Amino acid sequence: MPKSSYFKILPVLILIGLTVFGCKKGEEPIANVIKIGTAGPMTGDQSAFGQDQQNGVKLAVEEWNLKGGVLGKKIELVVGDDQHDPKQAVSVANKMVNDGVAGMVGHFNSSCSLPASRIYNEQKIPMITHGSTNPQLTEQNFKGIFRICGRDDQQGKKAAEFVINDLKAKSVAILHDKTTYGQGLADEFRKGVEGEVKVTYHGGLTQGDKDFSAVLTNVKTGNPDLIFFGGIYPEGGLIVKQSRALGIKAPLMSGDGVIGDEFLNIAAADAEGTYATFAPDISKIPSAAGFVRTYTKKHGKPGPYSVYAYVAANILLQGIKDANSTDGGKISEAIHKIKYDGTLGTIEFDEKGDVKLSPYVIWQVKGGKWEQITK
């Protein structure tokens, strides 16, 4: 495990860090670097998303540093682990403020981004999330909060349209994990299908739980054509697995939280046929080919959100460069004006900080792999 070796050398690194710091102290001011932060679930059951994020941001920072950094200074990355816990996210945010970061990439989970965004906003630190899709985040009227992913009202609507028009399902059961993201997405989906499709069951389950047989037994009684789940892959994978064990044949549909290989590992053969809404496949976007190549060389196959973290970091650094300052207010203004042409095509933000144009498409597990099935 690379993780364990990392921890083994950590004390050594700290010692070296102290020595270097001690030597240089008298000679030059420490403010010779510009710090940016990134925070997400780096450890715990959702760490796959956190690691993808960290690798994506790291890659962007390395590339900028090779080109000489930003504003003539080297960029230093500060990584925070919120363990997808809102309480932890707040303390990570406070730590980031104390560390004096110029801007943030993240957090990942909506439940973490929401409370953290208030702290960044107070300190006028710009924040670009690469994965928090809950609509509320950009509805708070904060100047410096951006997202480069879509919103759950778009995502839930897309999923609902697909269920009504393409799958022609007559009934659905809706489950969610009671988090800001999961419950929000489930509610948006329900809004979309209401009146058209019968909802046989709507209920929550506890994140981190492993046994969903009780709630799935209820789902089974309603005999739905489809199960919709608002949540992340650890629970999503177990739900599809346990529903098959209970003899439920209905396919699962979920949001961007289940996209990625971890879901396939957990659900194994039962994953087959699962639908999800997510952004278009980056392997089919010509401008992303370079990113995929470099990323694969350094960190292996990119996760679903690696590229978003990478682009978010690039936009943040571009914003710092355009603003020609590390003042948060000025960076936010610059990011609002940006028309960023890069890996994911052209990205612009509207006045709320949402990305203009965020097309969701439908993906499905086919032959043990996630595949984009609609345009």
Added chain:
Amino acid sequence: MFLQQLINGLTVGSVYALIALGYTMVYGILGLINFAHGEIYMIGAYLGVIFFGIFTLMGLTASNLPLSIILTFILSIVYSSAYGYTIEKIAYRPLRHAPRLSPLITALGVSIFLQNYVMLSQGAKDKVFPSILSGGFTIGNATVSNLQIFIMMTSVVLMIILNLFITRTKLGTAMRATAQDKKMASLLGINVDKVISATFIIGSGLAAAGGMMIAMHYGLINFYMGYVAGLKAFTAAVLGGIGSIRGAMLGGIVLGLVESFGAGYISSEYKDVFAFGILILVLVFKPSGLLGENLQEKV
């Protein structure tokens, strides 16, 4: 639906019961709540994945699945028992005559240590246990998987063996004697330290068996799974009357059923509320637990 929820509840309940036994046995003898017990359950699950992985690499799972399952069980039970024995020796024995709070704090420390130890050595990501013993059958409109039957049967068999051991063997009798009065037992020539070690070994073995079966059932394990499971099993032990072995068995089953029926018939969002709510009710109306009479004997 009723039948299905009953089966779901019995499956989870029998695993709770297995873990609860370890809590209750240690409490019965030492008056100590061994908070590290949940971590032994987690370690048992990890060892299960590791040994099963080794057998798969050796090709044994492909050629003889039942044998590899049995060997996995035996090896990880033995290994986890060694963990239990070591924990007692290192963390609790030096504090045998210290105030009651000290071993309790050590127990929490051991628990935190083991969690982080497994996180660092095995990684923070979830580990996947391969699906084995798939398939099942239907009774009425309820689906029962072979694995659920396997879990219930194994738990019952282990509990019967434990019961026979406690009531019929010399060491079991010594255990009961030590639980009643440690000093008197040692005056009568019982090696109390040895009895305590045996208690930890047996309790850890049962928890490891539970951990492995849960790993097989859900197919997903992580380093902090012992926390909630330990808390639930502790609840089961208190529910049945801590210190009472039959109480722990009953408490586990009752807790599993309450959770399952509560989640099924009332609301899945409050599954844990039912589990801990019933604990509060029992503590208010029958503080010694459902079968907790033998606590009086101790005093």
